[in-house]
Amino acid sequence: MKKQLLTLLLVSAVGLGLLGGDLLAQPGNPYVVPAVQMQDGFGQQGGSVTIDNIDNPKTFNPITQNEASSSAVTSLMHEALIDNTGQATLARSLDIAPNQTTVTITLREGSSFSDGEPMTADDVVFTLNNVVFNPTISSTLKDAWRVSGTFPRVTALDALTIEIAAPVPFSGLLSAIASTPILPQHLLQDDVDSGNFNAAWGIGTSPDEIAGIGPFRLKSFVAGQQVALERNPFYSKVDENGTQLPYLNEITLPVVADDNVRLLRFSNGQTEIYPPRPEDVPLLRQQSAQGVAVSVQEAGTIDMNVIAFNQDSADSNLQTLFRDVRFRQAVSFATNRQGMISANLNSLGEARFGPGISPLFWIGDDANFPTFQFNLGQAASLLDEIGLATGSDGMRQFADGSPVEFTLLTVQGSTVLTNDAVLFANDLGRIGIQVNVRPLDLNAVIDQLLGTLPPQFDAVRITINGGDGDPNLLRSVFESTGSLHFWKFSDGFGAAVADWQNEVDDLLEQQAQSLDLNQRANLLADFQVLVAENQPVIFLYNAQGLQTFREDRVGNFSGTVENATLLNAEILFRK
Amino acid sequence: MLTYLLRRLLYTIPLLLIISMVVFLVMQMSPGNFCTTLKLQSEQIYNECVERTGIDQAIWVQYGKWIWGIVSSFDFGFSFQNGQPVLNQLFTSGTFESGNPLFWTLVLSFGAMIMSWLLALPLGIYAATHQGNWRDWLVNVFGFIGLSIPNFFLAIGILWALVVVFQVGTNCWQSEQLGQTVCLGVSGLFDGGYVTAAWSGEKVLNLFWHLWPAFLVIAAANLAAIVRYVRSEMLNVLSEPYVQTARSKGLKERVVTVKHALKNALNPLISMLGYWLPSMFEGTLVAAMVLQLPTVEGAYWTALRQGDQYVVMAGLLFFSMILIVGNLLSDILLAWVNPKIRYQ
């Protein structure tokens, strides 16, 4: 009798254990998000959040997508195995071998994709070897993984372990792993085999054909209206209370293209999160009495707002002038950065004199960093030193008598760029240089910068996207052979390369091969100082990162990037 | 009459062909192409885009392939933005619950037209019956104001008034259908979860709340014209002998005006229908853009800005066809109504 009862108990216990596991649909070994990362504490499961997207997503493919409106959606559905600091999150552990070239990743037991299928080492190997490293598939991720002209060797050691071996020590390896979302082999193998991956997971795909390991999964997409995402029941993260993440049941991203309308909708209570423009801030501050929090965050040091001169100009006068570092320094002194910040950014910004780079390496605030405070007198004397005489009409002339005059391109339709250019032209006019501002269609501007060799422009006011600030991504801009080294492509052909440019090339090469953070920081400090001293382009300013959200409605808001891409959406909760 | 009709219809085909060629040429002459902005990301991505879209082929090759696709399998090409078939992108994307662009364009156009007439008829009649005094003048001014305000400004102004002045977002209620609280919002077609919900009375009401600013913006530009038209028609008819007769028979003033004059005023309305849809293109486009309405004009405009050429060409063919058919219809109706006007 007792024996039977015991057996019954045992069987039911086992049975309940199995059933219970399915009911909870929780992976056996989730990542516990440290409580310190939740500034508003623990949340409850439930509720939804709405944030406006600037356009329809063009694809749900996280590898081939290259637009803010698409990444806003894919970043919620897909995730990498480690976070930005190199900490293993969805992976169980990350080990770096002593030789600094090999990294071993161990996955969590019981991890699955959002459709319930298990995630194994094969999926990771598939994602890297068959997709990211695939020569027929184009993606910005490739640049992050390329080391010494090739890709690391990726192998699965067993069902849960992956080994990634780079040929040489590669400082960008961790950040590459942190940027790569893991794809389900069972859903995409066929597309890769048939060469159709670039078109896979387009916007016409049904939600049950898409799966990822991110906090949310696609619920519905109505073109021109909205994207609706629902919680991923198989997400492998919990909070310290054991509550499975994400907290939110649903995230909705309506498509709203007009800037004014997005602000109106937020003011009207239709959205909970809104990345404001500088001019919106006074209004939002006024609304703060209603519980709207406007947090003006620390200035990001990533995107670079610059004015560049074509140092390969076909006009010999201009070419000589633009290549003269004293001219560029003079122009930098003649640039009223505070005026631009005041006029365009509602004073929410900071002047910049050097390149943008990740906060880990940024030294722009150092006391000894080169600066070019607005000083027309100093600018004028530098121009005198170069030998640009002032004519009777107050305008400067070259030695041959021709006026010092050039065209400054900006992007038509972008008032910020055009306004900066107008202000800049006005100030240069006061020291005798005639600048003709010409707004052009974006495509036309790109054509002039990158369409021909040598480029045809004189000068341009443009913003260089700094990505996430990892220095390795800036190499294409500052190295002689970089594909975006547009102000002096001739550097890549070795002709008349300045000494400091050669030094910059060396510094960038060295820091790429070093995994020692301190060593890298020193190298990059030298890099920044060199670039700031020589002003290859005139650095202007940085806009402060601005975030706004309904404090009375959401908690644990970590910010957005590129307009609608939510950071740490899994710990966001609805109050 | 029939031969005339056939001849005009036959003319449409070469007409559309020429239009598509002109448009294609214009697009090719614009600086850069759909993929140009990708150059800022990487050379390889740019090249992949060019290969995918086929824009590096000779102009006549691209055009020829496109025409061949239409003729052989009614395939209008694909959108560069997302790979969707053009017809889908422009007209049919969406579900039954959410509607599709073609549907919304029709709703918007006819809705605006109906609103214009609903507003203009009483105004025109009022002006005609008070001809000469200040009321008449006021109606005139009112109409002119409508067409003197730039439509994009009117659109944003209405939204601003609704949100900032009237604070419509504070009007909330519990929706039985959705099981959640819904508040009045602006822009788009629906609030909250109505986008994917089944059609119901609630949903239609919510839709109308979102559409009326659009109707107003589109109607405003043409209101003055219709009001004066109705007014002049009414004046015409009111001075006709049979109206005098009706009056002398002792029928009440209102019956006289409404019954007799209205019938005549409505007659040429039908002939104006032909001009209506295409003339509203600009208004519907601006309304779609500012108010975020998923219409054919909206999809067309997004494609135009990015250089998504097949979508643009198909869209233009669509609008041109509407205009041509509209012209044809109105010419026919005109001739049918007034036998004195005959075209060769």
Added chain:
Amino acid sequence: MATSTTNVKTASNEKTSKLGTRSQASLIWQRFKRNKAGFVAGIILAVLAFLVIFAGFLTPYNATSFHADTNNINFDYVPPMISWIQLDGLQPYVHGLQRTYNPLTGVKGFVENIEERFDIKFFVEGEPYLMFGFIPSTIHLFGTGEPEGSTGQLFLLGTDRFGRDLFSRILYGGQMVLGIAPLVVIFSFILGIFLGGISGFYGNKVDTFIQRTVEIAMSLPRLALLLALSAMLPPEWPATARFWGIVFILAVVGWAPLARVVRGQVLALREEEFVQASRALGASDMRLIFKHILPNTFGYLIVSATLAAPSVILLESVLSYFGFGLQEPLVSWGLLMKDLTENFLFQIQFHPWLILPGFFIFISVFTFNYLGDALRDAVDPFTISKGENS
């Protein structure tokens, strides 16, 4: 858009007879004067035109100069000072500018500094400009006469984000707008009259061909085509060339409806007796079209012109809203409106004077419409027009 009209012919449509009757033109003028609203509209437009032509003299500043104080900080977003003008006996004056700052919103502003007083002088020396585009001068109608950097400025309608005087920018912008509209109308008229005239007169194959071309031109949505075309303007062109490019494009896009109207007119007049008579006397076709028929359509043409102008003005503002119109450093009302519409909520609350250019657009469109209406009634009071003009 075609207008279908029922024409009632009267003797006044005939060419002038010099025996004691009034000419057609003076009859039109008489009827026009009787329409009070239209007459007033005409006066307003004339005043606008005057303001705009003499912009250089009438405005204290230029359209593009930034105004800053001695610390090189711009006088940005100064509110309209017109309400600040006070009278000391007969001498008008304003107080100086003083900066304010609202710590809650972070918005800067300006108030009067009653400690400083600046008299408003007339015929003052100021920034140099070119009267009518070629006569250099430095005399302005009014101003404070203070040097650059002084806090004694007279920004009648306030300033924009760079401290540029809005009143000056509006008047100079008007030169662009009120300059574009007539030019566009003229260009498109030349095209439309020529093609419409030939089409209506010769009929048959020529007519069909031209009419089909008209249909093609009218089938393309005007706005979309315009935007595509203006993106095409070569980047190397300087600002003034792009201006003419836009004018040309607007004209090309606008000629088609006019050709249709002219054709209709010519068709109707072609069979008239006076035409037959001239033909019998041996007049050539060209002579018939341009000397006999078309002059009789002038009334309608003038009406069409005044009704086409507002649509061009509105179109320019829409183009600028999309970013395709005139660009910096040129200035137009549409471009000025862009300052407001880009950050509508912010500007309308903190800098509402930025809406004034829109007011000018509104007034000019409004009065043009009234004028056209009155002219239409004056030209042919017997015709009740059934169609719409766009």
